[in-house]
Amino acid sequence: MSPFLFWIFAGLMLVFGAGVVLNRNPVASALSLVVSFLGLAALFMSLDAYFIGIIQVLVYAGAVMVLFLFIIMLLDLRAEKLRKINWLASAGGIAVAVALSVQILYVIGNFRFSQQPFPPLARSTVDDVHHVGSLLFENYNLPFQIIGVLVLVATIGVVVLSKRELR
Amino acid sequence: MITLGDYLIVSGLLFTIGFAGVMLRRNIIIIFMCLELMLNAANLSLVAFSRFRVDAGLPNYNAQVFVFFIITVAAAEVAVGLAIIVALFRARQTTHVEDIASLKF
Known part of the structure; x- marks a missing residue:
């Protein structure tokens, strides 16, 4: 990746990351966090980690930020009054x-x-999803299953926490 | 030429921005977003080291599997944390941390 593109995406990520802290309106903060995550995904791709970059866009910029915006709008948070x-x-x-x-x-x-500088990579016909996947299901099979249980526990926990009679 | 140090500096600055947000902001949702920024800064330096440690022409994919786990745990954490924030808002009608002082000595 050319240094020009690196500094553009790094600057984009840092400026909008600072925007998260500086904005008074929570919706504006959440939207600048989306742009910051997109810049970060571009940096991941510049490091030849295409799988991680795509996961970053799908999970963070997609799912997690939609959840944040959903909660902000559900709670009807206005811009903070100046305390x-x-x-x-x-x-x-x-x-x-x-x-x-x-x-x-x-x-x-x-x-x-x-x-x-980063050492050059050999030209490979197998893409990195293949390598990450085989490592995930062979060497890291037990942690992978534990992560699955963790996600299940989180789902159950969210349902329990959202019940109305919780006091 | 972009070196490993450039990625580490950008990652460190992103972590500092998230840390400053946790220290400065008083809205609990913004604090939560800043925690996400700090997690992502750690991910960036992990991927940079993964690309730096080239072995037989391939990057070290162990770090990328680790990043995958971090992203999964962070997604679960966001779901549970936001549910806690909603429960807190229902009980107290506020997301401002200075209004929640029951445990304060």
Whole structure:
């Protein structure tokens, strides 16, 4: 992938990710999260992980964000009224976030592989869904089944939580 | 030329944005969205390392299977979390975390 496209999609992802934090209206936040996830899916595809990129679009930008929008509209959340902002707490939060990013950048700057380009891939006739699928059903068969049970438990939990007489 | 460090820096910045959102915002749904941003930042660095560790001309697919598991668990987590938020809204008519202070000392 050309550096130009990388920086376009990375910038798109970061700008709309910041939009999630900065928007006052929850619907606008959710929609900018969709754009951020689409940029992230493009970055996955630039790393030759086509399966993960498509899963990202289908599951996150599709299912999860529809669920978020559904809940926001169900609860009928308006744009937040301007409350008294606790400036001390906000400044503390920003300071902690800046300190975290400085630490991350310092660690990446000292990481000895960080300046190496990606090694080339061999031309393969088998696509990556095949490789991921065979690994998933052979080496990771037990975790895969446990994930299935987890999704079932989550479904049952949502039904129980949504019952009206829950108090 | 895009290197591994560029992807890691972008991933770290996305994680920081999500973290700042969790620290700064007071709407519980926005906090939940910022948690999703942090999970996705971790996914991006996992896929970047998977592409970096080329073995016999193929990327290391173990990391991609791990990302697949993370996405599945995150989807289950979103479903349960939003159900909890709806139950909370029914009980208290608010999604503002400062209005929910029963456990506060």
